[in-house]
């Protein structure tokens with residue numbers, strides 16, 4: 001369902017970060033984000049065991065991917081989203097032919113309503129906490145490992161990615177193990193106000209945010225999945241938190257530099273490279289997962305840019 005995305009060396013980002021920066025361009029997926037890898041894999045697995053309808057409560061890229069997967073598998077999809085979901089995301093979900101229900105002020109309310117609608121034969125597709133999903137996300141590392149040989153990278157010294165609920169992190173680490181890159185460290189990036197993973201690592205236990213205050217709503221899980229915290233004990237993971245302003249500025253620069261529109265959720269990971277963050281110091285060759293995101297418009301990104309101003 002997902003496509004094989006390119007792995008490229010970014011001249012501009014390499015110059016900015018003073019080291020080799022490689023990009024895995026997940027923004028090019030048909031739904032605009034990597035989510036289709038995992039959601040497609042999970043939806044297919046549930047369809048094979050008899051699911052007759054897909055249900056989601058994500059007002060973000062997972063909801064868009066569930067709508068897309070439903071159409072690809074000829075299964076009806078129901079997506080319940082809260083009122084806070086952007087007009088762009090609602091359009092995308094409806095455009096893929098899913099039934100869209102708007103209910104509640106928060107994701108928790110929409111999710112509660114969605115769970116109440118589940119009938120026999122429905123498959124609930126979780127946005128980040130499902131082994132089928134991680135297995136699907138891992139495919140991006142299979143591709144990266146094949147591409148690395150072809151483009152002479154051999155292997156990256158570190159991988160930079162964004163963390164919301166931790167599904168991408170779990171999938172990437174599964175992929176790293178699969179291709180024999182289990183010793184490649186992961187730099188896990190969040191924005192201030194969506195930093196549940198960073199706080200949990202500091203506390204040494206799962207921490208729930210009181211509220212998500214970052215504009216990077218795709219990183220806005222109040223609590224990360226248990227598996228992500230387990231992996232933090234098994235794999236070298238460095239946690240970084242950037243500001244909303246840094247994330248927005250990185251997305252704006254990326255739009256100019258690579259002609260790709262991404263959410264600040266993706267800008268957060270890019271900001272580590274654009275800012276040549278100190279965490280990169282030991283790593284001469286870095287791969288950034290440009291995870292994408294289709295819930296913002298260029299206008300919205302420009303408005304945030306104007307609001308936050310330039311500089312750090």
Ligand SMILES: *Cc1c(COP(=O)(O)O)cnc(C)c1O
Nearest residue numbers: 061164165166167168265292293
């Ligand atoms: C979902 C998403 C994330 C975060 O992924 P998790 O699996 O929740 O950690 C980051 N960026 C974008 C664009 C997303 O859609």
